Amino acid sequence: MSRLYQPAQSIESTSGDRGQPLSFQWRGEVHRILHLGNRWRVHLDWWRVEIWREYFQVEAHTGFTCVIYHDLLTDEWYLERVYD
C-alpha cells in the first residue's frame, strides 16, 4: 500500500548530471538514494497551465521507498507518494 500526498510535499534534493536525484531531505531527514526504479515524464496542458514533471520511483538507504518528481518548469522537487 502507499500514501499519496495531495498536494505533494516540497523537498530539497541534489541531482546528478543526468537529472537523476542523488539524495533528498524531507522532514529534517536526509535520504541517500540507493536505487532508482521507474522514471517517467509527464508533460500536460501546455496550452493552459503547463505541467512538466519528471517522476522517479526511488529507494533510499534508510529503506524509505517513494515517488518524487522534479518540476522542470520551476526546478523544484516534490515528494508525492510514500510506500509502506
Add this chain to the structure above:
Amino acid sequence: MKVAYVFVPHFALAVEEREDPSLKRKAVVIGGLPHEKGNVYEVSPEASEQGVKVGMSLRQAEEICPEAIFLPTREEKYRAAFEEMLKALEPFSPFIEPHGLDGAYLEVSGLQRLYGPEKRLGRSIVEAVKEATHLPIRGGIARNKFTARIAALEGTDEKVQVIAPGKERGFLKELPVTLLPTSDEMRGRLHLLGIRTMGQLASLPKSAVLAQFGLEGRWANQLARGQDRSKVIGRREQGPQELGFRFEDPVEEMQVLQMTAKQLSVELLTRLHYYGRVCGKVSVTLEYDTGQEEEKQIALSEPSAEELKIGLAVERLVASFDYGDRVSALKVSLDQLTQGKGHQLSLFSTRTLRQRRIDNAVANITGKYGSHCFLQAQLLDLHAALPERRFALLRPEAPTTRFPVKRDHEQALPTSTKYRVHEWR
C-alpha cells in the same frame, strides 16, 4: 415485440425414433428396463393411452403396459440433439432462450424484410430445424412469450401457428386454465370455483383475482388476458455476467481496485436491470503481475440487483485479498442469475446498518474535532497521467446535528419577540 416458440413434442422419444424408426407408433417407455429401480422419463402417446405416465415407477409402467418397449434414458444424447436444434435456430435471432430440454423462445421482431410475413418465417424455421436435426418441430408466433408457447402447444406438427396482434385474448379464451403455469394449489382452487377456461379467468376483475389468489392470481389473470411482459433472455445473458479491466500499469492501491470493481459492477447491474434479473453470487478475480490469478466469491443471503448491496459485496471481496503482488487485471462476475420479482420501495432511508454506523461515527468525530478531520474521495479519471487528477478529495458536507441549535438572534430574543419578528416580515 414478436416472439416465436418452437418445441419438439416428446423430445427424448423423437431422438430415439430418429435413430430407430421402427419405434414409431409403438408403445415406448423411456427411463430404464422394467426390472430396474427408476421412474418413467418419457412415454409415447401409445403407451400414454394405456395409462403410463411420466414420473411413475418403471415396475408400475410394466404392469400397466407389459408390451411396451423399455429404453434407458440417454440424457447426453438428448442434450446433444437439443444443442443441434438451438444451433439450427441461431441464424433466425440473436436472442434464443432455451426452455427446458425440448423448446426455445426466439425474439423475432423486425424480421419481415428477411423472411417475409410471420407464416413464411415460421415455415423457414421449421424447414431449417428439420433439415439440421430431422426432428418433428412445432411452433407458435405471437406478441408475447406465453401466447407464443400456447400457440405452439395447441398447433400441429411441422407447422407454426401465428396469433395476430390483438387476437391473443380471443385465442386463449376457450383454452383450459391448466395450461397456465400456476401452482397445484391454485389450480385446485380454480377448479373448486368452477373456473375452467382462461376466458373465465380473464373476465374476472383484477382486484377480485388478487384478493382470492394473491400475486400468483394476478399474474395468471394477466396471462389469461394475453398479456405477458417477460422478455426473451438470450443464452449469453443467461450465463454469468462478467466484465474485466486490465490496468496499463499494475496497481496496488486498494482504493483504486475497489473503485474499478464498483464501476464494473454498476455496468453489469445495468444489464441485469434491463432483463429484470437478480444475482445470487458475486465474485472478483485478480490477475497479478506475476501472471497468477486469484478468485474470491460471496454468496448473497438473497438474490439481489441492488447497487448498494452488490457494491458492498464487491468492496468486501476486494478488501479480502492478501495482495502479495501488484494487480494487473481485475474481473467482476455476477452469477446464479434468476428472474427478479418486483418489491415495494421503502419510504425510509435504505442505508445499510454499516453505513449508518459510519455516518454516526463521522458525525461524532466531526462534532468533537471539527470537519477538517475527514475528506471525501471522489473518482475523477482512473487513467489520468497525474495521480492527483485520478480522484479528488472533497470536504464532506456538514453533518446534521441531532439537536437543533438556535441561531444567535433567536436565543437573544424572548419567544414573544421572536413571533413578532416573524409577523413583521
